[in-house]
Amino acid sequence: MKTSTTTEPPEATRLRDACVDQLKADEVIVSPAVETVMRRVPRHAFALHASLGDAYSPYAAVITKTGENGVQLSSVSAPQIQAMMLEQAQLKRGDRVLEIGSGGLNAAYLAELVGEEANVTTVDIDPEVTDRARRLLDAHGYTGIRVVTADAAEPIPELGEVDVILVTVGAWDIPPVWIDQLGPAGRLVVPLRMRGLTRSVAFQRVIDAHGGHLESTTSLVCGFVPMQGSDQHDETQILVNGTPEIALRFDDGAPADPHLLDNAVRTPRVERWTGVTVALGEPFSGLQMHLAIDLPGFCVMSVDPQLDTGLVSPRHKGFSPAAVDGDTFAYVTTRRTPDEQRAEFGVHALGPNADTFADSVVSSVRAWDREHRGAPDPHIRVYPAGTPDDAVFGDRVIEKRHSRISLSWPPA
Ligand SMILES: C[S@@+](CC[C@H](N)C(=O)[O-])C[C@H]1O[C@@H](n2cnc3c(N)ncnc32)[C@H](O)[C@@H]1O
Structure with missing residues (x-):
């Protein structure tokens, strides 16, 4: 039925197998079912214009569309991201699936996994993307997959109830229609942005006294192009000192005055070290999530390498957890320990209250080390906006337009 991979260049087969072996x-790939489909479907045929090497690079996306301001709008997601989300979705034969964000490749994987092309609908807001996906799917024999052009934050025409919704675009909120379209035991896998940090979260639908909510089963670090359309949510950027050298990006709760930090860099930088260390290469995404929830003015700092005058010196110029308190800001950085075996977290603060604010960010890092380090990721629940406080379980609640998202940390 499908295009045979026996007629493809031997190099494509070799690279695809190497990619799957690596994952x-x-x-990242843990189930025989996901392994089988990723070995079977010819990824390079859906990543047009990419070299075979780029198409089968395990951790790299192939960008297929970039907007006017350089923002990436569409891509064939990296094999690692596709495999990770397919594993999270736990698909079974016969499941009915809605994929949000098309490209063709992932829809082909879904059809192979559920065993029935007619059970798969893929939707994209961009007609160029759906045209290409339709063409590629047809060319490779997946004619039964339904490809729809629509804003997936709105009801999809003629879509009945589905068992799984797999969202392959970065979402800031959970539009109510996603929950409405899910069957009673439905699963939703979505790259969800919470306070500027994106996690691919697998949710299970749970019926409760107020109708229902979503409970997370797994949550993993990821990055995605942002959702467009009626549920688009743009971050707010504040430029420190009024110049583009240092930008602070807020997912919510940005200071109303964009010039609040114009004078922060006129006072000397305060530097504190926390004594909290991690082994080199040890992941610490839980610390970022802890800071995002614990620090009221949490944001993400980036430094333009072309304009960098050394006012700040984070370990990672593109992405550092940061926070603002009035006219003062601080960011978290790392330095190598004297034996070069570990990295120690530190806090740099600038502004009139730098001393006090640095201390409170240091306390937050130490609280993570004491209370949450080594614990599983926070449990995430999504309730409809308007759910009363006493029906929302969790340590902290993030308010969105359609939902109240609660997070709670299991004990370490
Ligand atoms: C990362 S790409 C999808 C990758 C694809 N699933 C694959 O096979 O690799 C994300 C897509 O989401 C689409 N998108 C953005 N906002 C959307 C919305 N509101 N409704 C539907 N699609 C949307 C973009 O046009 C883009 O093509």
Whole structure:
């Protein structure tokens, strides 16, 4: 039925197998079903214009569309991201699936996994993307997959109830229609942005006294192009000192006055070290999530390398957890320990209250180390906006337009 991979260049087969082998070794692919489909479907045929090497690079997306301001709008997601989300979705034969964000490739994987092309609908807001997806799917024999052009934050025409919704675009909120379209035991896998940090969260639908909510089963670090359309949510950017050298990006709760930090860099930088260390290469995404929830003015700092005058010196110029308190800001950085074996977290603060604010960010890092380090990721629940406080379980609640998202940390 499908295009045979026996007629493809031997190099494509070799690279695809190497890619899958790598993802198995890294424990991204864990199920035989996902392994089989990723070995079977010719990824390079859906990543037009990419070299075979780029198409099969395990951790790299192939960008297919970039907007006027350089923002990436569409891509064939990286094999690692596709495998990770397919594993999170736990698909079974016969499941009915809605994929949000098309490209063709992932829809082909979904059809192979559920065993029935007619059970798969893929939707994209961009007609150029759906045209290409339709063409590529047809060319490779997946004619039964339904491809729809629509804003997926709105009801999809003629879509009945589905068992799984797999969202392959970065969402800031959960539009109510996603929950309405899910069957009673439905699953939703979505790259969800919470306070500027994106996690691919697998949710299970749970019926409760107020109708229902979503409970997370897994949550993993990821990055995605942002959602467009009626549910688009743009971050707010504040420029420190009024110049583009240092930008602070707020997902919510940005200071109303964009010039609040214009004078912050006129006072000397305060530097504190926390004594909290991690082994080199040890992941610490839980610390970022802890800071995002614990610090009221949490934001993400980036430094333009072309304009960098050294006012700030984070370890990672593109992305550092940061926070603002009035006219003062601080960011978290790292330095190598004297034996070069570990990295220690530190806090740099600038502004009139730099001393006090640095201390409170240091306390937050130490609280993570004491209370949450080594614990599983926070449990995430999504309730409809308007759910009363006493029906919302969790340590902290993030308010969105359609939902109240609660997070709670299991004990370490
Ligand atoms: C990362 S790409 C999808 C990748 C694809 N699933 C694959 O096979 O690799 C994300 C897509 O989401 C689409 N998108 C953005 N906002 C959307 C919306 N509101 N409704 C539907 N699609 C949307 C973009 O046009 C883009 O093509």
